[in-house]
Amino acid sequence: MRKQSKYKMIKLELADDSIIEPQNLENFGDGRALISKAVLEDTEGRFYSVSPNQNGLRFTMGELTYKEYRKKEKNEDLKGISFLALLIGLTLTIMYLSSIFLL
Template sequence: MSNHFIEQQAYLVSEEIRKSSLYNVVRVDVSGDGGLKSQQQHNQWNGKDLITKVILEDKEGRLYSVKPDHNGVMFAKGEITYKEYSKLQKKEELRGYGYFFASTGFLIIMMFALLKFLT
């Protein structure tokens, strides 16, 4: 079992995008030890870098940047439009921020309650 679970998952999803996409995969952007890099050939992945974006091109030459996640796969397969993809990404990002701030707030409240209880 690999220690790089997140990197492996991103790679597997980007492979799914490549195989099932209605679009042409132009390149993948990766984040690793050396910062952000672009790879023209998808098979250059070294197993350590995190694939952050897959750049797709339609028949008219328009480029689309998608993340290697479920929404990116749905867009690549043509199940949703890029506008719908963008809305879904923003919605999930806001949900993530909400969970983060709610969790942080809960921990702060619990710390103060514990402090009150112990003093």
């Protein structure tokens, strides 16, 4: 993400809430820490917080605007929540139906 970005890397936020500053990126661990967000800065001094996923990479390469990036992230979150709700509903339905037919 950093090598292909048109933005300046400000910091990386890790899953354990620790922060890696740019001067420490070269010495950044053994790759086992989970990066949750990358904070970037454009040439006009605006900051952007992006996830290290395909949409975040597309934003850093300039393929998406930040507004498009946020919209895609929200849509993917909504799809995930909808899938989880459907899975829970299906499980509860199967449990209910199996209790009726077993009696």
